[in-house]
Amino acid sequence: MVTSSEGKTKTKASNIISEALKKGQKTLSEYQSKLLLAEYEIPVVPEKLVSSSKDACDAAEEIGYPVVLKACGPDISHKTERGLVLVGLKRPEEVKEAFQNITERLQNDEWEGILVQSMVKGERELVIGLVRDPQFGPCVMFGLGGIFTEILRDVSFRVAPIEKEDALSMMQEIRAKAILGPVRGMPPADTEILAKALVELGRIGVEHENVSEIDVNPMIIGPQGMPCAVDALVVLGEKQASM
Secondary structure, eight states, X not given: OOOHHHHHHHHHHHHHHHHHHXXXXXXXXXXXXXXXXXXXXXXXXXXXXXSSHHHHHHHHHHHOSSEEEEEXXXXXXXXXXXXXXXXXXXXXXXHHHHHHHHHHHTTTSOOOEEEEEEOOOOSEEEEEXXXXXXXXXXXXXXXXOTTHHHHHOOEEEXXXXXXXXXXXXHHHHSTTGGXXXXXXXXXXXXXXXXXXXXXXXXXXXXXXXXXXXXXXXXXXXXXXXXXXXXXXXXXXXXXXOOO
């Protein structure tokens, strides 16, 4: 049985996807992607999308220093390599300079704004996501994140929809599962929140056939063990024809 709140979540998420498709987008921007995740109560980094240096400074004051500034747009790629991500900004002057530097480098790009994000501290990085397999349909992914995702390929998969027990089992299947426990004085990761995030990713895949892929990398485990999605990408595709 679908509850009223679940129905509202699906509707709001559908609106985000529909608006992007109307514009011809093949992916959601980072900001749009996190709006979609947040609708399903997947924890995301505090952030604001701004269009001026003044608004960037106001957002930084509201979020709290230090902050990160990122270029944001559905077709902007290789942001770090292009100098479109500036981190560790601690004063309004640094935010203004960063805003100017990023916008100057975006002269030939279509962009929707600049993201001002809280700088999340944490030494443990995970990846969670969704892929749509031609045979099995939407599948949920969990694994070691950051630069190690492609290098080590330490990931686990389940066919959606999944339950909490499935999500917890996925966490135990990766080789680096010890990263979720207490490590070097850091508290254990909150696996209840992680499990819910994985369940909700599966739900997105089931409820929205236009979502072909979701990549949340990294999901950083903060100092108190709380997971937080720092970067996210949702890839859109055509609905699968029913058999």
